[in-house]
Amino acid sequence: MTTPLKTTASFPTDLPSFIRGQLEDGKAQAIIELDVTGITDITDLMVICTGTSNRHVKAIADRVMASAKLAGFEIVGFEGEQDCEWVLVDLGDAIVHVMQQSARDHYQLEDLWR
Numbered sequence: 001m002t003t004p005l006k007t008t009a010s011f012p013t014d015l016p017s018f019i020r021g022q023l024e025d026g027k028a029q030a031i032i033e034l035d036v037t038g039i040t041d042i043t044d045l046m047v048i049c050t051g052t053s054n055r056h057v058k059a060i061a062d063r064v065m066a067s068a069k070l071a072g073f074e075i076v077g078f079e080g081e082q083d084c085e086w087v088l089v090d091l092g093d094a095i096v097h098v099m100q101q102s103a104r105d106h107y108q109l110e111d112l113w114r
Helices: 015-025 054-071 101-107 109-113
Strands: 029-035 045-051 077-079 086-090 094-100
Touching: 015 029, 015 045, 015 054, 015 094, 029 109, 045 054, 045 101, 045 109, 054 086, 054 094, 086 101, 094 101, 101 109
Parallel strands: 045 094
Antiparallel strands: 029 045, 077 086, 086 094
């Protein structure tokens, strides 16, 4: 049974806390937040997490997008929902990468952005 989406009244006001809450509620694993301010102009925060299967990756990304929309955060874009090995959710000031472990091991985003 999945945890229901939080109502807008219970959302944290800051984006990093909001994202972490949604990922934790969606049972994402190995959540890492990387401050990339000054490294790139495309965003300030990269959040990387792991899902256990294609369905889990999709469910986590869908939760983040649906909740962000309810909370009034802008969804700039998303990619990867066809095969769900790696789904990217762009929230402007933060980009969320939801990946299966094999994709995470292969691309090693943590090493790239540290």
